[in-house]
Amino acid sequence: MGLFSKDIKTKDDLFVHTLRDIYYAEHQITKALPKMISKASNPQLKQAFESHLRETEGQIVRLEEVFRLHGVEAKGVTCDAIDGLVKEAESVMSETGDNDVLDAAMLASAQAVEHYEISRYGTLAAWAEELGHPDCARLLRETLEEEKATDGKLTQIAQGSVNRQAA
Ligand SMILES: [Fe+2]
Numbered sequence: 001m002g003l004f005s006k007d008i009k010t011k012d013d014l015f016v017h018t019l020r021d022i023y024y025a026e027h028q029i030t031k032a033l034p035k036m037i038s039k040a041s042n043p044q045l046k047q048a049f050e051s052h053l054r055e056t057e058g059q060i061v062r063l064e065e066v067f068r069l070h071g072v073e074a075k076g077v078t079c080d081a082i083d084g085l086v087k088e089a090e091s092v093m094s095e096t097g098d099n100d101v102l103d104a105a106m107l108a109s110a111q112a113v114e115h116y117e118i119s120r121y122g123t124l125a126a127w128a129e130e131l132g133h134p135d136c137a138r139l140l141r142e143t144l145e146e147e148k149a150t151d152g153k154l155t156q157i158a159q160g161s162v163n164r165q166a167a
């Protein structure tokens with residue numbers, strides 16, 4: 001995100017900017033997941049991507065509610081971090097021929113995205129609380145828990161089969 005933008009003067013500006021950054025990121029994730037669903041061979045992985053796509057759509061709606069509660073327009077700002085993570089995922093996907101190795105690569109990419117989201121939502125929930133918006137903080141924490149659960153599910157899948165198959 002453009003952290004050095006002169007438009008960010010207060011903690012509130014920073015909160016709104018970071019909210020817009022993750023709003024953009026969630027949209028990019030909904031564009032990336034269908035490709036990963038179609039390429040996944042492991043049925044558990046495919047199912048995890050499918051359910052997280054639906055969850056991500058709900059997270060976008062939840063973010064719109066946070067914007068509304070905070071009294072600002074719901075819009076995205078380019079997030080270089082997610083663009084980089086998606087670009088890296090796509091390049092590794094295009095270079096990997098073997099199905100099991102491809103699954104392991106996509107799983108690793110998806111976990112990198114979850115970790116990014118966990119860090120962003122953790123920060124946003126803390127800032128919302130600090131800025132006196134417990135209602136926004138509650139919604140942000142709901143999404144934070146979904147991202148953590150998804151990360152945990154991906155770890156289980158990795159430990160269960162994907163990494164073993166690729167070995
Ligand atoms: Fe998300």
Ligand SMILES: [Fe+2]
Pocket residue numbers: 052056113114117147150
């Ligand atoms: Fe996520």
